[in-house]
């Protein structure tokens with residue numbers, strides 16, 4: 001009798017917040033109170049957060065959308081909450097040797113709130129003068145701009161989030177890279193750039209954002225691109241695959257001023273060590289163990 005009156009409320013509560021991350025099949029009624037304690041922990045995955053689709057490869061017979069050549073998805077019954085176990089965790093850092101980030105992707109906007117961007121300056125094919133300050137201007141829609149967290153300690157530590165208007169809360173990065181010529185066919189090295197800036201304000205408040213390239217660039221041919229980010233610097237995620245790009249790129253040239261070598265501080269082979277005070281300090285892996293050294297095999301993996 002005592003058992004029923006004392007433990008019944010705990011067992012009812014336990015079933016309401018049943019914990020996907022803990023195996024409680026071995027727990028007996030006699031330690032029901034400790035079960036309840038464990039299930040109240042915030043590290044527990046709530047039943048109503050579980051995405052059942054993650055349990056399936058997408059290749060089960062009769063599944064809608066199957067086509068030849070598709071890969072079976074990796075599977076996990078519990079949202080891959082332990083996907084990074086045993087790997088070097090990103091843990092808020094920009095780790096140059098790679099890492100594994102276990103934070104959920106977060107809130108995804110409606111189709112009517114998808115980000116779109118166009119670079120309004122420089123214009124395609126513009127010929128700028130070397131070593132001369134200019135602005136990169138961007139017109140963006142549906143970005144709650146000007147929001148960014150500490151990139152040294154909180155890189156990817158929180159999910160993408162939306163403002164009350166349904167738009168993604170975040171900021172825009174721009175990168176200018178030397179591409180050699182307007183018809184370049186070799187992709188530029190992403191770890192090298194002439195200029196990088198995280199635009200940390202909301203511009204004119206209506207999506208017009210600007211970055212000043214102080215001192216301009218040396219003579220050359222360049223590509224400038226946007227990289228839209230959520231507040232924790234992650235690339236933005238969108239609700240549907242078939243859509244216009246959230247980012248824009250423009251190619252332009254810079255012609256040499258008469259006489260003398262370039263004086264610009266934005267030389268062609270800048271890298272990630274360049275703007276660390278602004279866009280976060282990078283570091284090597286603490287264990288010397290990159291995330292990709294351990295391949296996680298899912299049920300559906302070939």
Ligand SMILES: [Cu+2]
Pocket residue numbers: 148151171173198229232233
């Ligand atoms: Cu950023």
